[in-house]
Amino acid sequence: MNHLPQAWGRPRDDVYGAYNPHYLPHSHGGHQAGHPNQHTQSPIVTGTSVLAVKYNSGVVIAADNLASYGSLARFTDVHRLKVFNKKAVVGFGGDVSDMQYLDRLLLSLHVEENYAGSGDVDDKESDVALMSAKNLHTYLSKVMYKRRSEFNPLWNALLVAGLTESNEPFLASADLLGTTFSAPTLATGFGAHLAQPILRRVVPDEEASKALTREKAVEAVKECMKVLFYRDARSMNEYSIAIVDKESGVDLKLDEKLEGQSWAFADRIRGYGTQTA
Amino acid sequence: MASLFSASLPSSDPSYSFNQAPTTASEPRQHAFYPYTDNGGSTLGISGADFTIIAGDTRSTSGYNINTRYAPKLFKIGGDGPNNENARIVLSVVGFAADGRALKERLDTVVKMYKYQHGKDISVHACAQRLSHLLYNKRFFPFYVTAILGGVDDEGKGALYSYDPVGSYEREQCRAAGAAASLIMPFLDNQVNLKNQYDPNSGPGLEKKPREAQPLPRETVEQLVKDAFTSAVERHIEVGDGLQTMIITKDGIQETYSPLKKD
Numbered sequence: 001m002n003h004l005p006q007a008w009g010r011p012r013d014d015v016y017g018a019y020n021p022h023y024l025p026h027s028h029g030g031h032q033a034g035h036p037n038q039h040t041q042s043p044i045v046t047g048t049s050v051l052a053v054k055y056n057s058g059v060v061i062a063a064d065n066l067a068s069y070g071s072l073a074r075f076t077d078v079h080r081l082k083v084f085n086k087k088a089v090v091g092f093g094g095d096v097s098d099m100q101y102l103d104r105l106l107l108s109l110h111v112e113e114n115y116a117g118s119g120d121v122d123d124k125e126s127d128v129a130l131m132s133a134k135n136l137h138t139y140l141s142k143v144m145y146k147r148r149s150e151f152n153p154l155w156n157a158l159l160v161a162g163l164t165e166s167n168e169p170f171l172a173s174a175d176l177l178g179t180t181f182s183a184p185t186l187a188t189g190f191g192a193h194l195a196q197p198i199l200r201r202v203v204p205d206e207e208a209s210k211a212l213t214r215e216k217a218v219e220a221v222k223e224c225m226k227v228l229f230y231r232d233a234r235s236m237n238e239y240s241i242a243i244v245d246k247e248s249g250v251d252l253k254l255d256e257k258l259e260g261q262s263w264a265f266a267d268r269i270r271g272y273g274t275q276t277a
Numbered sequence: 278m279a280s281l282f283s284a285s286l287p288s289s290d291p292s293y294s295f296n297q298a299p300t301t302a303s304e305p306r307q308h309a310f311y312p313y314t315d316n317g318g319s320t321l322g323i324s325g326a327d328f329t330i331i332a333g334d335t336r337s338t339s340g341y342n343i344n345t346r347y348a349p350k351l352f353k354i355g356g357d358g359p360n361n362e363n364a365r366i367v368l369s370v371v372g373f374a375a376d377g378r379a380l381k382e383r384l385d386t387v388v389k390m391y392k393y394q395h396g397k398d399i400s401v402h403a404c405a406q407r408l409s410h411l412l413y414n415k416r417f418f419p420f421y422v423t424a425i426l427g428g429v430d431d432e433g434k435g436a437l438y439s440y441d442p443v444g445s446y447e448r449e450q451c452r453a454a455g456a457a458a459s460l461i462m463p464f465l466d467n468q469v470n471l472k473n474q475y476d477p478n479s480g481p482g483l484e485k486k487p488r489e490a491q492p493l494p495r496e497t498v499e500q501l502v503k504d505a506f507t508s509a510v511e512r513h514i515e516v517g518d519g520l521q522t523m524i525i526t527k528d529g530i531q532e533t534y535s536p537l538k539k540d
Contacts, residue, residue, distance in 0.1 A: 149418075
């Protein structure tokens with residue numbers, strides 16, 4: 001009888017031999033002789049584009065609700081916009097498990113930051129020590145850069161949308177390499193190819209974004225979500241959209257549907273060249 | 278996968294009649310994470326008799342995409358507070374922007390700590406050497422950036438230092454770095470250091486004397502910087518959108534922004 005509690009319920013070494021941790025990850029005592037320590041990964045379950053636009057008093061951000069497993073549209077109710085507080089929303093593209101890790105990280109950060117004051121989304125009263133979107137972006141980009149420097153990246157491209165300390169609209173991006181940049185319109189993944197040109201036509205520069213109304217911004221983002229659904233094979237017609245406004249705070253809609261799609265032209269297209277009927 | 282070689286090699290073994298041999302679908306694939314990228318852009322520095330000018334375009338790219346039209350590559354180093362007020366040193370970084378940002382933050386911290394510890398501002402010379410050490414400290418996982426550091430030295434002369442990614446550095450009159458460095462640098466050799474220019478009145482043929490380079494006046498230098506960038510914008514797709522310049526004199530740093538072509 002072994003009186004040490006840590007051995008209870010385990011196979012006995014004298015009967016079965018010592019446990020072989022060979023296949024376990026390095027962090028759990030496993031390692032293969034002659035093999036390097038591996039934690040470089042590639043994304044598995046992924047989300048596609050995130051788009052966002054700054055307008056005169058806030059930011060609109062959107063992402064669809066699909067999490068793909070390769071080319072399999074596996075999970076159709078994954079919400080990729082995370083509300084941090086009433087000044088900041090984060091949109092995640094890329095690996096979903098890394099998104100969930102970052103979401104937990106943000107929750108603990110939120111608890112830490114707002115232990116004294118209140119950062120609740122619903123709390124209209126108190127703004128004490130509310131972490132701004134700018135601060136949050138700095139934090140997240142440092143997390144991303146540190147992980148890439150350890151060769152163990154968080155496989156995401158994320159957009160941070162919200163307000164600065166002085167309640168100016170703020171929008172910036174961070175990715176798995178720790179690259180950061182800010183612009184009046186931003187889009188990750190496929191959106192960088194398809195949505196950005198459309199959004200830049202509406203909002204070419206900062207002045208244009210200061211003149212843009214909330215309605216026009218939402219309209220532009222919805223139009224881009226539609227274009228992405230037409231042309232991105234990893235996209236879906238249900239999406240989340242969030243508006244961070246300096247007057248009304250965060251307005252998050254989780255289950256929007258694309259409207260006004262145009263497919264009627266398709267029945268006139270026949271064959272691939274000479275076929276007419 | 279460019280590495281899949283599918284053409285059949287001549288051999289005596291029986292081979293497939295079609296030219297692509299079947300490959301094992303479930304072959305383990307090496308999927309490596311590459312920690313670097315190139316964000317394009319170009320920077321340029323010229324030192325004068327009592328000033329240094331550093332300039333950089335503001336475009337940030339990834340591949341053929343423009344990330345943003347305004348991402349500064351020039352950073353004030355030292356001074357007071359988060360906005361580096363009263364700073365006298367400028368660092369420009371081009372290459373991998375995330376490493377550039379990290380390097381800038383380290384150098385800024387070092388320079389501010391220097392003031393707390395020694396009670397005086399760091400000299401450009403000392404700052405330049407410290408930057409070299411920061412780069413060499415990551416000799417085997419380098420900051421993927423070409424840095425140019427500018428300021429005014431102890432004698433009041435314009436000082437310009439250029440670096441390679443692992444910290445080899447040199448004080449120079451002028452230096453271009455980044456995507457369009459190979460387009461701008463020869464132009465600077467000719468217009469700043471007067472390379473290959475000879476005095477036409479100094480004799481016949483090969484006996485002509487090379488022209489002596491003199492520190493250039495500020496207006497001339499500003500015009501050279503503008504011309505260098507408008508030329509680079511024409512011929513390099515990663516350069517454009519905006520031109521940010523910082524002119525460092527004994528009185529401080531003067532910053533300007535002017536638009537460049539956005540195509």
